[in-house]
Amino acid sequence: MDLDRLKQLHHFFNESVGAHRDMSMQLVSLENGKVELIMPFQQKHSTHRIDGGLHPGALAAAIDSTCGFVIMLNLEEPQAIATINLKLDHIQPAPAGEDVRIHAECYQIHNGFAYVRAYAQDITGDKLLCSSVGVFKLGSAGPDLVPEISKNRS
């Protein structure tokens, strides 16, 4: 998918779709089939009221979203994607009160499935927080996203 359309897709999800709007992830880069997003720290997504970092579940949601996004980057046309399996290794806690970086790469699309690896780092990029691999079904049950995105292009 071309980059302008992908940015439009990101904007559409961030503005209109509950979980994506709630996370408000910021697009950092789209290069060589890879995506980098920033998950902003929000108190409601933290582990503790005082000195809490982003909860592992919040990182999981951010990684799942980023995986879907990088798959779109590797498709000709946007289509519904369903997560089939997500494996997450939580290596160390997210630093208290800090945003995190999420990187994702779709390394294979085969027979209607997309295979993605992703990881979360602290905002400096020095600490690996979480490493993940996922399998996603393309063209899953439900209408394609194409009509909705086309409608939003006008």
Added chain:
Amino acid sequence: MTTLLIDYLQDSPYAANYGMQLLRTDPEVECTTPWQDDFVGNPLIQAWHGGIVTGVLELTGKLQALKVAATQTGPLLSANVNFLRPTRGGSLVHTQAHLVRSGKQIININVIAWQLSPQEPTANASLTFAKRLQGDIQPT
């Protein structure tokens, strides 16, 4: 013991934000999480976001780990989540944990999520938690 679990749900902003309710702790931890508009992942089929489902499974597993190991419960090390059916928006999700093993250093817990019946799970997770040794203090 139940007080410890309820305190965790109330004290963790992430858990409190999800509105998860603890139904029972015996024989296993069972919870419900009501639907919120902020949970939608796909706007056209109104399904729960896969990452939110993962978070609910992880929280349920955490409560089971607290039930088993109390203050010795360490951080979540690993999660392997299978998405078995669409988790439909507009409906709450039930989750139930099952303790696989509590060893000296590791706690293994399986969790299933369902909407209509436990015989039709929408997702399951295999979770691995660390166990803290006495005197070992680290953030969860």
